[in-house]
Structure formats: structure tokens, C-alpha cells
Amino acid sequence: MKFGTLFVISGPSGSGKGTILNKVIDDANVSLSISATTRQPRSGEKDGVHYHFMTREKFLSEIENNNVLEYNEYCGNLYGTLKSEVETLLASGKDVILEIDVNGAKQIAKSMECVRVFILPPSMETLKQRLSLRGTETDETLNNRINQAHSEIDEAYYYDYVVVNDELEDAVKKIKSILEVERLRASKMKFKIDRLKK
Numbered sequence: 302m303k304f305g306t307l308f309v310i311s312g313p314s315g316s317g318k319g320t321i322l323n324k325v326i327d328d329a330n331v332s333l334s335i336s337a338t339t340r341q342p343r344s345g346e347k348d349g350v351h352y353h354f355m356t357r358e359k360f361l362s363e364i365e366n367n368n369v370l371e372y373n374e375y376c377g378n379l380y381g382t383l384k385s386e387v388e389t390l391l392a393s394g395k396d397v398i399l400e401i402d403v404n405g406a407k408q409i410a411k412s413m414e415c416v417r418v419f420i421l422p423p424s425m426e427t428l429k430q431r432l433s434l435r436g437t438e439t440d441e442t443l444n445n446r447i448n449q450a451h452s453e454i455d456e457a458y459y460y461d462y463v464v465v466n467d468e469l470e471d472a473v474k475k476i477k478s479i480l481e482v483e484r485l486r487a488s489k490m491k492f493k494i495d496r497l498k499k
Contacts, residue, residue: 312420313450315431340378371408419460
């Protein structure tokens with residue numbers, strides 16, 4: 302049975318992760334794992350599509366039942382990845398993309414094999430402009446996100462790949478190329494293992 306490859310995508314808020322991944326997952330062999338969160342939905346967001354929105358009590362219950370691969374608290378809200386969803390997708394042969402922060406990526410890397418990709422903004426000024434244009438940030442949360450971005454960018458060195466999101470279409474092409482390279486690598490590895498078994 303062919304198992305999928307797990308890809309972990311990280312980057313600061315405003316780096317364009319979501320926009321890039323929306324264009325990447327048109328590939329039928331890729332599934333975007335939906336994270337769980339205790340924050341309130343933004344305008345237009347739907348439960349089970351953008352996030353699994355849940356109460357703090359429900360989220361803590363999932364942790365207690367060992368159904369959360371990684372989680373973190375950010376700006377007063379919990380975010381995490383449901384173990385059952387990821388394992389089901391990988392077992393079906395699909396490649397899975399997790400869009401998670403650097404702390405979550407570290408937790409995943411300790412428990413599962415994965416390919417880590419970090420998305421950078423072209424500059425901090427561009428990042429600030431993108432966050433401001435959302436119209437969802439107060440001055441306080443905007444400053445918090447900028448400060449957090451500096452800390453996250455310091456972690457980019459530890460990722461397998463780094464992609465700068467300056468031009469959206471170029472960034473999408475680079476991410477798709479990474480997926481293809483890693484699929485080929487996984488296929489070659491499986492071939493070698495199969496030959497060793499004979």
C-alpha cells in the first residue's frame with residue numbers, strides 16, 4: 302500500500318501561506334489538513350472548511366484523548382492538528398499538507414517523518430502592509446503578529462526548503478516543484494526498500 306508524504310508549511314501571518322496553498326491543492330493527490338482552533342471564525346470562514354472551530358473545553362478533551370499531534374496557544378487561542386485526520390489521509394495514499402506554526406512543526410518532526418517548507422515575505426514592511434489590509438487586526442494584535450514574525454523567521458534555517466513569496470505565481474510554482482521532487486524521492490526510496498525485501 303502506498304502511503305502519502307506529509308508536508309509541513311510554516312511562515313508568519315501575512316506571508317501568504319493560505320493564498321499559496323489554495324492554489325496548490327488543486328492537485329488531486331494533495332489534501333490540506335484542516336487545523337482545529339478555539340478562536341472565533343472570521344467573516345466568510347466555515348467550520349470544517351477553513352478550521353475545525355471548537356470550544357476550549359472540546360479542544361482540551363481532544364488533547365487528553367491523544368488526538369492532537371501538535372498544538373500551540375497564540376494570541377489567547379489554541380490551534381492544533383487532529384491526529385485522526387492526518388493518519389486517515391496518509392493511509393489513503395494522499396500527500397498531506399499541514400499549515401502550522403514553527404512550534405507545531407517542531408512537535409510534528411519529533412513524532413512523524415515530514416518535509417518542512419518555510420514561506421517568507423519579501424520584507425517586513427510588506428508583511429505589515431498585508432496584515433493591515435486584512436482589516437481584522439487591532440494595533441495591539443498587529444504589533445503582536447509583527448513581533449511573532451521576527452521570532453518565527455529565525456526558525457527558517459531549520460526547514461528543508463525556504464520559499465520567498467514575492468510574486469504569488471512564482472511562489473506557487475516553487476511549492477509545486479517541491480512536492481514533485483519529494484514525491485519522486487519517496488517513490489525511489491520505496492523502490493529500494495521493495496528490492497531489499499526480495
